Amino acid sequence: MRHLSAAQVARLVNVDPGARPYYRALADGVRNLIMDGQIPVRVRMPAERHLAEILKVSRTTVTSAYDLLRERGYLESRQGSGSWTALPDPATTPDNPWLSTDGDGLVQLHAAAPPAPSALRSAMLEAVEDLPRYGMGNGYDPIGLPALRERIAARYTARGLATRPEQIVVTTGAQHAIQLVFGLLVGPGDPVLVESPTYPHAIDVARQRSARIVPVGISHEGWQTDLLIGAMRQSGARLAYLMPDFQNPTGALMDDATRAAVVGAARRTDTLVLVDETWMELALDEVPHTSPMGSFDTDSRVISIGSASKLWWGGLRIGWIRTTAALARRLAVHRSAVDIASPVLEQLVVARLFDRLEETRAERRRTLRASRETLVAALREQLPEWTFTVPRGGGTLWVRLNGDAPNAIAPGSGATRIGPGSGATRIGPGSGATRIAPGSGATPLAEAAAGHGVRLAPGPWFGLEGTLEGYLRLPYTQPPQVLAEAVTRLRAARDHGPVGASRPPDPLIMMV
Structure with missing residues (x-):
């Protein structure tokens, strides 16, 4: 469908003639139909004059409704060419859940x-079309769908870290990835090095494993390499959990020299390095080039985790682990006691979003x-x-x-x-x-x-x-x-x- 007639819009919207103000009720009706998918995006709307005639209202009323839809981001217009339905920019729409009075109202x-980015809807629709091809199986793939693992591996390779799909385990979010790695590799009493401040749920997982937490301070300026390496050596850390890419919460970015020094020290102290790259894709300004921490690894001790939540949308609950193929298989077996596999549809959605990576990253930036x-x-x-x-x-x-x-x-x-x-x-x-x-x-x-x-x-x-x-x-x-x-x-x-x-x-x- 490329355009809607005035009669079709009037039938779909079905505004109560007694609604006041009428223009707002008309705009709300059109908005709801767009959000419900009954009126597709990029469909040409009828001219204001024609819709006013069908609805038996003044043209000013329809003009006001169109103006409100444009203000909310649900209509785009070009003089002499008409108006098309649209979805609002997430950064500017006043119709957002953050000021909702639902729940606790905070x-x-x-x-x-x-x-979510604007591309999510189309990625979901494409994923739904892909889904029937997977219905012949049982839907359980503890290591993740090949289509998604191939795209994740290709992204690591493009960043300078050669990766094969069998080195990837798809998880139900980055937090799940942290739990799987800690659950398999960290035991009671093992020293675990973390940044301070750090991601709170990593601390929670370390405590659940009864690990001994070793904090190392970090500021906006970044990491003090000698303190970080010294803590790793003195504690005999079994594992170090680090966020080198726009660290949460400080936003610090680790340079390549520090990355190489930390991985080298981990080799000498026999420490595993768990690298959380959740924010990696979201440089907002010009920054110095940095290589994946795994590119400095020569003996398979760097494990990387990523997530769809920050670049795309947390509601997808898809993350991943990059490691050796052998450890990937061990992690897949270990997860069987937790959740067996991640949802197929969400994996297909993320695979489609990887195909739109540059587009969605530009929007997010x-x-x-x-x-x-x-x-x-x-x-x-x-x-x-x-x-x-x-x-x-x-x-x-x-x-x-x-x-x-x-x-x-x-x-x-x-x-x-x-x-x-x-x-x-x-x-x-x-x-x-x-x-x-x-x-x-x-x-x-x-x-x-x-x-x-x-x-x-x-x-x-x-x-x-x-x-x-x-x-x-x-x-x-x-x-x-x-x-x-x-x-x-x-x-x-x-x-x-x-x-x-x-x-x-x-x-x-x-x-x-």
């Missing part, structure tokens, strides 16, 4: 998960740049005492609260805050107002922010107990207008403290 700043710019500007205007370094890629700011506050805790210091400033301070006799005192830390701020409608990820989530209280992770993976509103609410939380009873953390909330 702006979800605890998660660094972006919305553009949207993240816009959101990063908005978040940085809003923080500098409204909370200038907070300090941070703008990362050149990834999706998060690692913010130090209150700038040079003497009781802020440095990353990885192992220090524990005690004494004044550890909580909220009441201001003014009988004022009834509670202000988050300078230097009071991220945890009381997060509690206050929940009362102002924002869920935060305070620094202690990213380290061991008692550390990183002076820091806050703020993602820029949400649309700009959401981030601008969130910073306004953060300032209110900082200045006025909690509103009403504080909200306890929801144990079902996942941090990504």
Whole structure:
């Protein structure tokens, strides 16, 4: 279908003649039909005059409805050529789930998960067409579909790390990949080296394995090679979990010299290196060329994991592990006690998205740049005492609260805050107002922010107990207008403290 007639649109939309305002009801009806797939994307809509005649309303009413659809991103127009249906840019649409009143109604700043790219819909439709060819089997492939493993391997090879499909294990997300590697290779009491701050769920998995966690501090400037190698040697680490590409949460990027030195040290200390490349594809600015960490490996001790969640969409729940073919087979056998295999349809969707990698990466870069710019500007205007370094890629700011506050805790210091400033301070006799005192830390701020409608990820989530209280992770993976509103609410939380009873953390909330 290339175009819709006025009669067809009127029949599909079926707006109540008594709806007020009518133009908004008409726009909402068209939007819902596009989102439901009943009106395809890139279909030409009828001229405003013709639709007005069929609906028996003024042309101004239809013009207003079309204007609203264009504003929301569901209609594109060119003078003299007409109007076509479209899907909105995820970075600019006001119809986004982040400001929804569903659930607890909080702006979800605890998660660094972006919305789906515009190519997801077409990739899903193509994957559904592919699916019947796989219906003759039982649907269980513990190592992953060949079509997806071939594309993942080809991407590693294109980046300079020759890889065969049999070296790839498809997982149900990067977190699942971490669990599989730890479950197979880490035992109780084994020393595991992690960055501080680091991805919280990696700490969770290490604790589940009763491993001995060895933290090594990292800042915006990156890794101090001598400290990292020294900790690896002194601890006798069984495994080191590292994020060299736009590290979560600091955004730091490890240079090739450090990568080579770390892999060389791991060879000497007999340490396995688990490299989390979840953010690898998302350089937002010009950055120096870096090679995959596995390209410096000469004895098969570097294991890489990746994910579709940040480049494409977390709802797909597809990740992968790159290792030796022999270890890939061992991991596939080990996972049989966990989930047997990843869903076939989602694997087919990701395979199709790999075919659109450059297109989707360009879109993600553009949207993240816009959101990063908005978040940085809003923080500098409204909370200038907070300090941070703008990362050149990834999706998060690692913010130090209150700038040079003497009781802020440095990353990885192992220090524990005690004494004044550890909580909220009441201001003014009988004022009834509670202000988050300078230097009071991220945890009381997060509690206050929940009362102002924002869920935060305070620094202690990213380290061991008692550390990183002076820091806050703020993602820029949400649309700009959401981030601008969130910073306004953060300032209110900082200045006025909690509103009403504080909200306890929801144990079902996942941090990504």
